[in-house]
Amino acid sequence: MDTPKYIYIDDENDSSIESLINGFNDTKLIAVERLPLSKGMDFSTLKNLIIQKIEKDSYSGLLIDLRLDGEGPDSLDYSAISISSELRALSAREEIPSFPIVLCSTIDKIKETYKSDKTSHDLFDYTFKKAEEPNYEKFSKKLCSLAKGYKDLPYKDFSLETIFNRPDLNTLDQRIFERFFNQDIIVPYDFAYFAVKTLFHCTNPLIKETTLAARLGVDIAKSGDSWLTLLSKFENCKYSGLFSDGWNRWWADILNIQLKEISGKNFSFLKAEERVEILSQTFGIDDLVPAVPITNNASSEFWTICEALKLPLDPLEGVKIRLSHELKPWQEPKYISLYAAAERIGVDKGIEPHYTELERIEEFKKGS
Template sequence: MAYNLIYIDDEIGKRDAFADSLTDNSDLEIKSYSPSNLGETRDLIFSNQELDGVILDLKLDGVKYEENTADYTAPSLATAIRSKIVENNFKNEFPIFLLTSQDNLEKYYKYDLTSHDLFDFLFFKQKLGEVNNYPQKIISILDAYKTIKEEGKKMNSILKVDLSGLINVNLPSKFYDSDSASVYDISKFVLKKIVLRQGILISEEVLAARLGVDIEASQDWEQLKVFFKHIKYDGIYSQVWNRWWSHKLVSYWREVFPKSPPLISLNATERVEIIKKQYNLPELKPATPIEKASGSKFWTVCKVYNKPLDVRDGILIEMLDSEPWHDKMYISLESILERDYKGKKISIHPSEIDRVNDLKEGY
């Protein structure tokens, strides 16, 4: 299925190249335009009856020439678009993507927090030619909008799970009421609060940590994932972001290994030995602790190294906009001593500062 998008950018010389990077070998069809005044540009967007999405450059007023009379930036245009969608009673909602340079992001967007809820996803121009799955990510968001509309905004159907089975998860009430939440609300909530955060769903690295497996050293890892495919998430965004249901992992372990102690109480070697015997996977290797860590009852990963980490060895970090169903995040002492966490925009939780200082003295 081909998706039709409009791309607004003031850089005429580079605009088509950016569009080509997104459309090559993908199902995206992108028409590029220069910005004019705010009202005309908004009307141009809504004049396209088959529009599936919009891509906006951040600095629409950055390059001045005869065609470009824009005196506004992407957040202003996005606000006008969102307002028009509301006026149309949310008919034919479509996502808005922000495409910008990293320099402009730092100067004009990063600290303008009111603008962050206007866009479905942000992409960097400098990374368009890299292996970053940008076209696939755009398509996954477009697919999500389509699914949400088709399913009548029903969360059970969108996530493909019985929400009653999710213990201690209390989603905001508007997500159970289709009249209260827009397609944009639901799409961004699922992506930002469920898919991209560890908690209800877990990443492949966390799955491996909880099974005690060293992914890189285990030739049988791909085969092991086959045995766990029925606990794999297959709701919206699953075609790009591989995730597994955390509560189903625990339930499945109890079902398949009824005589085993709880998964969380076993160390990596014990977990791997049980799995190898059950599934005849001799090439599974147990994960080992990160340098200067000792525990191997892994349940998370170091946020810096993305390697298995026993929570007892972890240093708690601050996580913005956390919800009750989000897992706490940790980094390893090694990442602190080597100062590798400094380049990751990670802040140690205030409650851990004294502990970290004491640990540092031992080295």
């Protein structure tokens, strides 16, 4: 597949927009081209322009600002939510090809509109949050993966084992995949949404690299190349299915089995120093550095991370955070440390404690 091309739609028209487009294009992983708007452009005209780009001009996806009806010079009378909803409906009816739709907006706009309208969450494959210095390499990699993955997704005769590249999916909680057995019609977006929102952005059955390091008891930054060497010893746990070239994830259940075989013990009950000693001796890796507890914490029996600090955390010393969705029965909560909660670290990124934890945080403040 050639370099995936994304249409970019925004009602603003300043230097920041050009900078954003150049940031993506400079990576050479994707190509982004702005679709010119005119103030008050009607809904059907924009819809048809997008469809033409996808069907005739070989564009792979859509990158769209949330508030097209904002105060920009090219503002419209409708938002990204309404146009994206129509495009998804057309794809579901197989009137147009399915393609990734990525939301591109500021934190403030997302808080104002997106978070209060939970029905819109299902429309977008991914959310790119505009910032002063975005990690364009990271985000371009994900957008490239989405575009390529959509090309391979089937409408019919699907195989979950093939799509998620794991032959023994039946060993997992069967409720995880039940949605695919309760739908008469399944379109590519169903798989894309499930992979990104249900598997990648939640903890269990897959975990991300920082969580993996926490469960191994390792300080990534201080371990340097030794961490990469250790990672190579857990390749059998690595997720290799749909969109795996955009998201690095590991199967939590396979990891648990491997750790049990290595140590004969439940790793979650071991301190970080004990875990690192076992791993170092088992694989002959020098210079692995054990992770240490976050400020005001004492336990190194890590099993998750502080989402605000991205550091290992014992869930018993953590504070559950507020999520924009309800947890599925098989998913684990996300946490921040009491220190991060008290100092309001991460609030600017939308990371906030669950309301049930507020009294506990206040008690911590009084005692610290």
